[in-house]
Amino acid sequence: MTIYTVFVEPKTSGNIGFLARCMKNFGLKKLILIKPCKLKDDAYYQAMHAKELVENAQIYETLDEFIEDKQITQTIATTGTPGGSYNIPRIPITASQMGEKINPEKQNIALLFGREGDGLSNEELEKCDTLVTIPTSEEYPIMNITHAASIIFYEIYKNTQKTYPIDDMDIADYEDKQVLNQAIDEITQKLDYPDYKQKQVNILAKRIIGRAFITGRELRTMRGLLNRINKRIENKQEE
Known part of the structure; x- marks a missing residue:
């Protein structure tokens, strides 16, 4: 099973490189780009030692096409504007809660990151199984996408560096x-x-x-x- 890092409609190729660099820090290898901007030299420059992740990135026209093609078991989206109890499409969990529940050995998981500045649309969020938010200071609550990604990647890495006790358990796909x-x-x-x-x-x-x-x-x-x-x-x- 696999964890896919999915960047939806990135607007600047430099951020694609930064995201690839963060991925490699935490052992993630599958980069998916949904309808991206044109890849320029800064994507490879900013990726540093993760250039191969940019080179091997797979491109899809739509999110639905990717989910169907890779048979994604769990779709996890990030949002900087969570809702309350009465805004069901935007009820989130924290990154640490997500990290404790994730099991990439048994699932195909997609980590969705939205457009710089705009994030993911309500329609895209409704396609997701889990919504994750990162608590931040009210003085500057919105995080750069690669900073948020690093926290998500760390929580997954921290909680998956172990052997699951029952390897042959029948897990729902x-x-x-x-x-x-x-x-x-x-x-x-x-x-x-x-x-x-x-x-x-x-x-x-x-x-x-x-x-x-x-x-x-x-x-x-x-x-x-x-x-x-x-x-x-x-x-x-x-x-």
């Missing part, structure tokens, strides 16, 4: 989790939720499932439960 999300979607469509509420519930469920470390047995049990709920609702509606 991307397709397994999609089955749970689809089951919840089917249930919410049958309930009397307004459209906006249904969307919020589905995003919330997707985030919880995305953050969760789910074994195959746990997933099958949850899927059976959701299928029973779905069937009960259908029977009730037919009466």
